[in-house]
Amino acid sequence: MKKAQTPTVTTEDPLPGGIAGRLLADQHSLPLSIALHLVPGALIVAVYMLIAEPLVKAIGYPPLLGWAIALCLILIPVLVGLLWLGRKRNGRFSLRGVLHYTDRPVSRGKLVAMVIPLIVWMGVLSFATVSVNKFFFQNFFTWVPFTDKGGTFTAPFDGASHSVVLTTLVICLPLTGISLPFIEELYFRGFLLPRLPQLGRWAPLVNTALFSLYHFWSPWVFVSRVIFFFPGPWLAWKNKDIRVSIGMHVGVTSLTATLGAIACALNLFP
Known part of the structure; x- marks a missing residue:
């Protein structure tokens, strides 16, 4: 008696059609990828200039708070957009099939061994290249309309009271x-x-360079940002584990923000 054949079961859901299908494809064309890298940065600058900057000036707060507002107003919708793509693919809001490098192939010990040196690298290089940033700012970017200072951590807080600076940092x-x-x-x-x-x-x-260029609000940091940021994306790509670059990026920004708030609370600046 002939045995019935078992139907083939696919493990991947078919991609949706339209723009969602193009965005979820395994490969983006280079023009599409460039646009997806840079458009959020352009929108952040536009939102800052049209909404956030007038708001923080009206309430007497420094530009840092305005940039935080502008980033929230663009990056949170970006995250919602990723979840929408997940719903189009999976029938529910999720990031399965939308994000890659999420299978955690790197062991916890190896991950820690990579992330800690990356945090040190990015932290040290970001401070060591301050003079480079100041050079590019003073020679090429003093015309930028949404800032009149660059190159130092305390510059955006000039003229603000201690309580306002501390509140902003918190x-x-x-x-x-x-x-x-x-x-x-x-x-x-x-x-x-x-x-x-x-x-x-x-x-x-290319991803690092476009990410650095996406920061239209600080173009004078482009060169140094490529240098101090590249190892994180490279190791994430090489190991197919997004936790590497997350650990480096969030590790440095959270540490810097925490130390800044503590220093302000202890009256070490401004």
Whole structure:
């Protein structure tokens, strides 16, 4: 008696059609990828100039709070958009099939061994290149309309009272220190970087350069940001584990924000 054949079961859900299907494809065209990298940054600058900057000036708070507001108003919808793509693919709000590098192939011990040196690298290089940033600012970017200072940590707080600075830092710590860099990593490393397979080993460098360029609000930091940020995306790409770049990025921003708030609370500045 002939045995009935078992139907083939596919493990991957079919991609939806339309724009969702294009965004969820395993490979983005280079023009599409460039647009997806840079458009959020342009929107952040637009929201800052049109909404956030007038608001913080009206209430007497420094620009840092305005940038935190602008980042929230763009990056939170970006996260919602990723969840929407997950709903189109999976029938429910999730990031399964939307993000890659999420299978955690790196052991916990190896992850810690990579992330700690990356935090040191990014932290030390970001401070060591302050003079480089100041050079680019003073020679090429003094015309930028949404800032008149650059290159130092305390510059955005000039003229603000101690209580206003401390309040700003405490508000921004969970935002620009933790949650917003985390969303950036989900989007840039979990969603965009894996969809550049046509670039081969150049993919993490292109991703890092576009991510650095996405920061239109601080273009004078482009060169140093590529230098101190590249190892995180490269190791995340090489090991197929997004936790590497998340650990580096969020580790540095949370540590910097926490130390800044503590220093302000102890009257070490401004």
